Amino acid sequence: MVGPRPPRTVAGWILTHPDALQETEGLKLKSALAGCPELDALTRHVRSFGQMLTQRQGERLPEWIAAVRADDLPSLHAFASGLERDLAAVAAGLTLPWSSGVVEDHVNRIKMIKRQMYGRAGFALLRKRVLLA
Structure with missing residues (x-):
């Protein structure tokens, strides 16, 4: 056993x-x-x-x-x-064959950048990092 x-x-x-x-x-x-x-x-x-x-x-x-x-x-x-x-x-x-996975990936990426930037910089720098990332 x-x-x-x-x-x-x-x-x-x-x-x-x-x-x-x-x-x-x-x-x-x-x-x-x-x-x-x-x-x-x-x-x-x-x-x-x-x-x-x-x-x-x-x-x-x-x-x-x-x-x-x-x-x-x-x-x-x-x-x-x-x-x-x-x-x-x-x-x-x-x-259904459709998925929102690609959109969710972008949202997750933006949230991660936002968390990294919290309390460190203003909206202008956050916008620049999101657009360049």
Whole structure:
């Protein structure tokens, strides 16, 4: 019998695509899941959500949320509740090919420059750094 696995290790196995796991890791994960039905259910839900995310299957989101609600996983219920607050936007994000990632990158860059400049210079220098960066 092998001792218990560190939670981070098991979480890493759960979050890794099953095809990308080494054979030994897959067997260790399988043995960890066999001992805990809640962890097995969590793994199924996480992998199902990952499939929706990578294959743009946002139309499956309501059925995924219903499946999560059927299991006794309070942390995942909180995540599902957050998704339900703006279900249309989340479903669109999981379905449509467009992304606001480029815009978010620029906003993040500008905020970083603003934090670096806080209390050191006025708006004119901040503007110059943003335009030249």
